[in-house]
Amino acid sequence: xxxxxPRKNTAPPEETLDPRDWGPIRELxxxxxxxxxxxxxxxxxxxxxxxxxDEVERKLKEPLPLEPQGEEAAYxxxxxxxxxxxxxxxxPRFWGWVQGTGSALDMLSEMLAAGxxxxxxxxxxxxxxxxxxxxxxxxxxxxxxEGASGILVSGGSVANMxxxxxxxxxxxxxxxxxxxxxxxxxxxxxASSETHxxxxxxxxLMGLGSEALRLIPAREDLTLDLQALEAxxxxxxxAGLRPITVIGHAGTVNSGAVDDLEALADxxxxxxxxxxxxxxxxxxxxxxxxxxxxxxxxxRADSLAFDLHKWMYLPYEVGCTLVRDAEAHRxxxxxxxxxLSRMEAGVACIPPLFSDYGMELSRGFRALKVWMALKxxxxxxxxxxxEQNVAQAAYLxxxxxxxxxxxxxxxxxxxxxxxxxxxxxLPLAESNDRNRCILEEIQEQGIAVPSTxxxxxxxxxxxxxxxxxxxxxxxxxxxxxxxxxxxxxx
Amino acid sequence: xxxxxPRKNTAPPEETLDPRDWGPIRELxxxxxxxxxxxxxxxxxxxxxxxxxDEVERKLKEPLPLEPQGEEAAYxxxxxxxxxxxxxxxxPRFWGWVQGTGSALDMLSEMLAAGxxxxxxxxxxxxxxxxxxxxxxxxxxxxxxEGASGILVSGGSVANMxxxxxxxxxxxxxxxxxxxxxxxxxxxxxASSETHxxxxxxxxLMGLGSEALRLIPAREDLTLDLQALEAxxxxxxxAGLRPITVIGHAGTVNSGAVDDLEALADxxxxxxxxxxxxxxxxxxxxxxxxxxxxxxxxxRADSLAFDLHKWMYLPYEVGCTLVRDAEAHRxxxxxxxxxLSRMEAGVACIPPLFSDYGMELSRGFRALKVWMALKxxxxxxxxxxxEQNVAQAAYLxxxxxxxxxxxxxxxxxxxxxxxxxxxxxLPLAESNDRNRCILEEIQEQGIAVPSTxxxxxxxxxxxxxxxxxxxxxxxxxxxxxxxxxxxxxx
Numbered sequence: 001x002x003x004x005x006p007r008k009n010t011a012p013p014e015e016t017l018d019p020r021d022w023g024p025i026r027e028l029x030x031x032x033x034x035x036x037x038x039x040x041x042x043x044x045x046x047x048x049x050x051x052x053x054d055e056v057e058r059k060l061k062e063p064l065p066l067e068p069q070g071e072e073a074a075y076x077x078x079x080x081x082x083x084x085x086x087x088x089x090x091x092p093r094f095w096g097w098v099q100g101t102g103s104a105l106d107m108l109s110e111m112l113a114a115g116x117x118x119x120x121x122x123x124x125x126x127x128x129x130x131x132x133x134x135x136x137x138x139x140x141x142x143x144x145x146e147g148a149s150g151i152l153v154s155g156g157s158v159a160n161m162x163x164x165x166x167x168x169x170x171x172x173x174x175x176x177x178x179x180x181x182x183x184x185x186x187x188x189x190x191a192s193s194e195t196h197x198x199x200x201x202x203x204x205l206m207g208l209g210s211e212a213l214r215l216i217p218a219r220e221d222l223t224l225d226l227q228a229l230e231a232x233x234x235x236x237x238x239a240g241l242r243p244i245t246v247i248g249h250a251g252t253v254n255s256g257a258v259d260d261l262e263a264l265a266d267x268x269x270x271x272x273x274x275x276x277x278x279x280x281x282x283x284x285x286x287x288x289x290x291x292x293x294x295x296x297x298x299x300r301a302d303s304l305a306f307d308l309h310k311w312m313y314l315p316y317e318v319g320c321t322l323v324r325d326a327e328a329h330r331x332x333x334x335x336x337x338x339x340l341s342r343m344e345a346g347v348a349c350i351p352p353l354f355s356d357y358g359m360e361l362s363r364g365f366r367a368l369k370v371w372m373a374l375k376x377x378x379x380x381x382x383x384x385x386x387e388q389n390v391a392q393a394a395y396l397x398x399x400x401x402x403x404x405x406x407x408x409x410x411x412x413x414x415x416x417x418x419x420x421x422x423x424x425x426l427p428l429a430e431s432n433d434r435n436r437c438i439l440e441e442i443q444e445q446g447i448a449v450p451s452t453x454x455x456x457x458x459x460x461x462x463x464x465x466x467x468x469x470x471x472x473x474x475x476x477x478x479x480x481x482x483x484x485x486x487x488x489x490x
Numbered sequence: 491x492x493x494x495x496p497r498k499n500t501a502p503p504e505e506t507l508d509p510r511d512w513g514p515i516r517e518l519x520x521x522x523x524x525x526x527x528x529x530x531x532x533x534x535x536x537x538x539x540x541x542x543x544d545e546v547e548r549k550l551k552e553p554l555p556l557e558p559q560g561e562e563a564a565y566x567x568x569x570x571x572x573x574x575x576x577x578x579x580x581x582p583r584f585w586g587w588v589q590g591t592g593s594a595l596d597m598l599s600e601m602l603a604a605g606x607x608x609x610x611x612x613x614x615x616x617x618x619x620x621x622x623x624x625x626x627x628x629x630x631x632x633x634x635x636e637g638a639s640g641i642l643v644s645g646g647s648v649a650n651m652x653x654x655x656x657x658x659x660x661x662x663x664x665x666x667x668x669x670x671x672x673x674x675x676x677x678x679x680x681a682s683s684e685t686h687x688x689x690x691x692x693x694x695l696m697g698l699g700s701e702a703l704r705l706i707p708a709r710e711d712l713t714l715d716l717q718a719l720e721a722x723x724x725x726x727x728x729a730g731l732r733p734i735t736v737i738g739h740a741g742t743v744n745s746g747a748v749d750d751l752e753a754l755a756d757x758x759x760x761x762x763x764x765x766x767x768x769x770x771x772x773x774x775x776x777x778x779x780x781x782x783x784x785x786x787x788x789x790r791a792d793s794l795a796f797d798l799h800k801w802m803y804l805p806y807e808v809g810c811t812l813v814r815d816a817e818a819h820r821x822x823x824x825x826x827x828x829x830l831s832r833m834e835a836g837v838a839c840i841p842p843l844f845s846d847y848g849m850e851l852s853r854g855f856r857a858l859k860v861w862m863a864l865k866x867x868x869x870x871x872x873x874x875x876x877e878q879n880v881a882q883a884a885y886l887x888x889x890x891x892x893x894x895x896x897x898x899x900x901x902x903x904x905x906x907x908x909x910x911x912x913x914x915x916l917p918l919a920e921s922n923d924r925n926r927c928i929l930e931e932i933q934e935q936g937i938a939v940p941s942t943x944x945x946x947x948x949x950x951x952x953x954x955x956x957x958x959x960x961x962x963x964x965x966x967x968x969x970x971x972x973x974x975x976x977x978x979x980x
Contacts, residue, residue: 014878017593017803017867017958018530025594026527032598033523036605037516040508049837052616060619064627067868071595074865078602082858085616087608087837096837097829099852102607103507104515105561108522112568114600114805115526117592118577126542126575129550137554154644155852157845165695180699181671197827198851205655205849207697209670253829309852313507315604316854337687338944339587339743339952343926346933347539347577347586348941355647359695361688362589362645362799364806368572375564377507378557388504436833443836451838454828462829468507 028071039083040090040104043469047446048093052085092469093448093478098253098281098416100309100316101467105376109369110315120363122353124346131354131367134374138320141379142286142306143299149326151357152366155319156280156307157198162321162358163303164189164202164245167274170328171244177332181207188236190214191247192224194254196278199247221411222257222455224248226267233271245274250295250306251282254453254462256393256414258282261297268302277301280319281466282414284311287383291390294413308370311386311415311466318366321358330356389415389465396463396475403479405486409460418453418460421486432459438485447481448474518561529573530580530594533959537936539578546571582959583938583968588743588771588906590799590806591957595866599859600805610853612843614836621844621857624864628810631869632776632796633789639816641847642856645809646770646797647688652811652848653793654679654692654735657764660818661734667822671697678726680704681737682714684744686768689737711901712747712945714738716757723761735764740785740796741772744943744952746883746904748772751787758792767791770809771956772904774801777873781880784903798860801876801905801956808856811848820846879905879955886953886965893969895976899950908943908950911976922949928975937971938964 019025060081089099120127135150153159167189169176174184181187187208191199193215203213214236216228233243246268248259261277268275277283277298283306285291286298298304307319323329334356343349355361393415400406400419409418421438423431436452439461443449450463461482463475509515550571579589610617625640643649657679659666664674671677677698681689683705693703704726706718723733736758738749751767758765767773767788773796775781776788788794797809813819824846833839845851883905890896890909899908911928913921926942929951933939940953951972953965 014961015871015874015958017591017595017871017875019594022527022531022594025598026524029523029527029594029598030520032602033519034516036602037512037519040605041512051614051836052619056616057619060616060623062623062865064630065865065868066870068871069865069868071866074862077865078858078862082616082620083602083606086606087613087615087617089609090607097609097611099609100607101507102604104509104512104519104605105507107601107605107607108515108519110604111597111601112522112526112573114592115530115594115597116573116576117580117590117597117805119579119587119589119806121587123577124541125577126546126550126572127577129542129547130572133550133552140554154850154854157850157852161695161849168697176697176699177694178700180676180702181697182676183699186670186672197825197830197845198849201823201825201845201849204667205651205696207658207666207671209666209673210668212670253827307852315607316609316852317850333691335687335691337743339941340687341942341944343930343942345930346541347939349930355687355691359651359688359691360644360647360807362647362797362806364644368568372561372564372568375552375555375559375567376561378555378559380556381505381507381558384505385507440833440835440839449837451829452831452833454831468505471504 025071028075032075035079036107037104043090044092046091048091048448049088049443049446050085051444056081056085088449092467092471093474094467095463095465096449096451098310098464098466101313101469102315103313106315106369106373109372113365113368116365118365120365120367121355121361124349127365127367130371134367134370137374139322142283142304142322144304144322145324147326148322148324149329149357150320150322151354153319153321153358154317155309156305157201158359159305159319159321160198160278161202161205163276163305163323165206166303166323166329166332167245167276168206169332171274173242186212186241188212188214188241188243189245189247190216190229190232190243192216192218192249192259194218194222194252194257195247195249196253196280199278222252222255224259224264226260226263230267243273245276248275248277248301250277250279250298251414254455255410255418256282256412256416258294258413261295265297265300274302275300276303279304279306281307281310285386285414287379288387290387312373312382313468314369314373318370333357385468389467392465392470392472392475393417395472399475399479403483405483409455409458415466416462416464418455418462420458420460421482428457435459435461438482441485442481448478515561518565522565525569526597527594533580534582538581538583538938539933539936540575541934542575546575578939582957582961583964584957585953585955586939586941588800588954588956591803591959592805593803596805596859596863599862603855603858606855608855610855610857611845611851614839617855617857620861624857624860627864629812632773632794632812634794634812635814637816638812638814639819639847640810640812641844643809643811643848644807645799646795647691648849649795649809649811650688650768651692651695653766653795653813655696656793656813656819656822657735657766658696658698659822661764663732676702676731678702678704678731678733679735679737680706680719680722680733682706682708682739682749684708684712684742684747685737685739686743686770689768712742712745714749714754716750716753720757733763735766738765738767738791740767740769740788741904744945745900745908746772746902746906748784748903751785755787755790764792765790766793769794769796771797771800775876775880775904777869778877780877802863802872803958804859804863808860823847875958879957879960882955882960882962882965883907885962889965889969893973895973899945899948905956906952906954908945908952910948910950911972918947925949925951928972931975932971938968
């Protein structure tokens with residue numbers, strides 16, 4: 001185009017995603033909000049889970065929409081095809097895997113965050129200060145020392161990865177960021193055989209290889225065997241390998257077992273190893289003065305990974321890594337490309353960039369829901385709810401002990417209860433099948449959603465209570481229904 | 491406690507985060523929604539950026555709230571201390587870094603997702619089918635073949651990491667997941683010197699070492715130099731190293747340069763290398779038939795990373811990796827711990843688990859905002875908006891060419907324009923300082939938010955237009971104000 005032609009006049013009129021008339025979207029929004037409030041208020045009236053009919057599944061398969069269907073139609077389809085078929089984790093009788101629950105206030109916080117939609121990469125904006133405040137609160141809530149650093153992440157998997165990456169880089173003994181793993185001896189990591197799969201996934205992603213993760217067979221109480229750990233470290237050292245880190249657990253995924261963190265911290269100090277604690281849900285028990293002693297030593301970990309979308313009941317996604325040595329944390333991630341130069345004034349005039357402490361550059365404002373929740377409710381309310389869930393697990397444990405048909409499959413030291421229907425006259429494979437069928441029926445009939453796990457070859461029904469809506473009567477119902485299904489013919 | 495005492499009667503009454511009376515939270519929600527709609531509707535009336543006063547920063551520092559402040563108080567503090575101080579990326583004149591914009595509908599979609607709050611890990615629930623549909627739509631939108639796999643992630647950094655992890659594991663030539671990098675020869679990767687910092691961060695995190703990332707000096711048009719690339723590959727091979735992947739760019743962060751992806755695909759095919767394309771924002775230009783030819787070859791990449799919170803204007807966070815070879819993708823991540831066993835019925839009776847394709851196990855329902863947006867608006871609307879941003883960049887380029895005081899600092903092939911105020915009589919360092927001061931003033935005065943970068947030692951003002959609210963008159967204003975500040979004494 002020639003310089004003489006003024007482009008303004010030849011260009012087509014400009015469009016935007018903003019409506020010309022804000023009335024309809026505003027009205028739709030209020031309707032959505034009322035619908036969602038109704039949905040939350042009546043959750044107890046619905047089944048814990050509903051299998052999506054094949055017909056709905058078919059309707060969800062649509063050709064790529066080239067032309068607009070409109071906002072009303074999109075929302076209608078959401079209401080008809082999506083909203084009625086959740087996994088169920090907001091229901092009072094959902095205890096599958098370890099999932100959080102959410103609440104009305106948290107939903108609203110997410111709306112505020114998405115409307116503001118800051119790129120919470122850092123820079124001089126409110127979200128930076130909110131996130132720094134939240135990190136400082138979390139540090140204090142979990143008994144970590146001042147000066148420790150932290151980063152909000154999507155959840156426990158990434159939180160573990162961040163901790164293990166700092167451990168690896170700071171304990172390798174050579175410039176691993178530059179030279180890569182080939183630049184030094186083989187590095188080894190240690191955890192009990194009850195460790196979470198995300199630890200293995202991190203170890204693999206970081207190029208260490210799953211073989212480098214020494215899984216020490218857990219003791220009978222499903223905690224880490226410290227003697228076996230020490231022997232493994234010794235053996236690796238004499239084979240010319242370099243042990244770098246031990247992963248302790250504040251609540252294992254299978255049974256909620258808590259490793260002896262105090263002894264682990266001592267051992268790591270003695271052996272000059274990095275102690276990383278995976279506290280995905282269990283770390284939050286620290287909030288309760290009553291439960292805190294069970295986690296003694298956690299506050300001495302070099303890094304601590306935990307979720308807030310589990311036992312703080314917040315909506316997905318929000319987890320956190322705390323690192324005792326802030327400088328080691330920064331050294332593992334910080335980079336300064338020219339397009340991120342800090343300025344003396346304006347938007348970019350202030351540290352930190354959160355990318356100096358993790359994988360992500362662009363980041364959502366996940367700090368807001370934590371900030372709103374802590375301010376609105378206070379830490380002590382969360383402490384009480386966590387205590388309540390632990391008491392409910394103890395209550396369920398007692399009910400199972402009292403039942404002639406049920407048996408506990410593992411100790412239940414925190415909020416997870418693994419149990420089975422006893423079929424004393426059946427071979428193991430068959431009794432596993434029967435228990436699996438019972439679990440499937442419990443879900444299919446919409447009664448409740450526990451999940452399963454396998455402990456020592458035995459398939460168990462696993463109830464993990466990170467749910468602020470659960471009451472003891474919900475657990476009564478579960479026990480009653482499992483007993484009923486256990487009596488019925490397969 | 492004895493088995494005889496029934497626990498029900500001795501236990502304290504149970505509490506929940508649900509209100510007893512839903513009236514107040516419902517009313518607060520409607521007020522929040524109205525406030526946010528007002529906020530979005532009036533965004534153009536506000537400055538592009540406001541520096542947060544020190545006083546507000548101080549107020550944001552609060553002791554850990556042990557007791558509740560209440561929901562109203564938390565929201566009041568949000569309105570007073572947080573909402574007025576965004577980074578500015580929803581403003582029509584925000585063009586810093588590469589940030590998205592969001593919209594009213596997208597905000598509402600996030601509210602729906604957070605209210606439903608499914609753990610979108612997979613399993614038999616609506617969110618699984620919505621996400622599979624979204625992945626299939628994205629695949630088709632970007633010209634990828636049927637049968638390719640994909641995963642929604644937090645953004646471009648993780649999207650690149652997923653692609654590079656699959657590349658690494660599938661091209662290493664040995665069982666890297668098990669044995670780690672020590673199990674084989676040194677692996678090398680290649681990209682132009684204009685590559686994004688997240689590529690280096692991934693390479694470091696994956697244990698390859700930044701040295702393994704060969705940064706080939708870019709050509710004058712800031713694209714990858716293919717001859718130099720071939721020479722580097724040859725050299726590494728003869729040194730006993732194993733080249734595994736080339737990273738091509740569909741829009742570099744500095745200038746929007748697009749590598750010759752067709753030639754790169756040919757080269758990678760010939761050399762048996764994995765082609766990963768970082769299309770963080772640029773990949774979306776594929777939606778436009780007019781712009782598509784500029785990305786020719788992108789559809790042949792083995793993996794493709796891109797964001798939807800940039801040029802699809804969606805709220806943070808949502809990015810995606812597509813992988814041509816679904817089996818290679820799965821092999822890089824899949825794990826099956828006992829607590830995730832698939833069942834024959836119930837919640838866990840259906841693949842996939844999305845953790846088979848990425849780092850995260852618990853996952854938020856980020857697919858919903860994509861699904862709602864594509865249904866409500868259709869692909870063609872996004873194509874037009876992307877074309878509009880590219881036309882606006884061309885318009886700005888023309889304005890700069892016409893200005894006697896301004897100079898282009900790089901070609902502007904897509905939506906990024908780098909320019910400077912020319913100070914022909916000043917030494918480089920001083921003219922850099924003057925340009926930095928001008929940029930800072932533009933931000934501090936709330937006029938607009940471009941960012942900076944350094945190209946060939948020259949500090950540039952960088953305008954990246956991924957903003958559906960921008961009009962040409964906004965760019966007129968920017969040029970006028972930069973010229974004005976360029977004339978004023980420093």
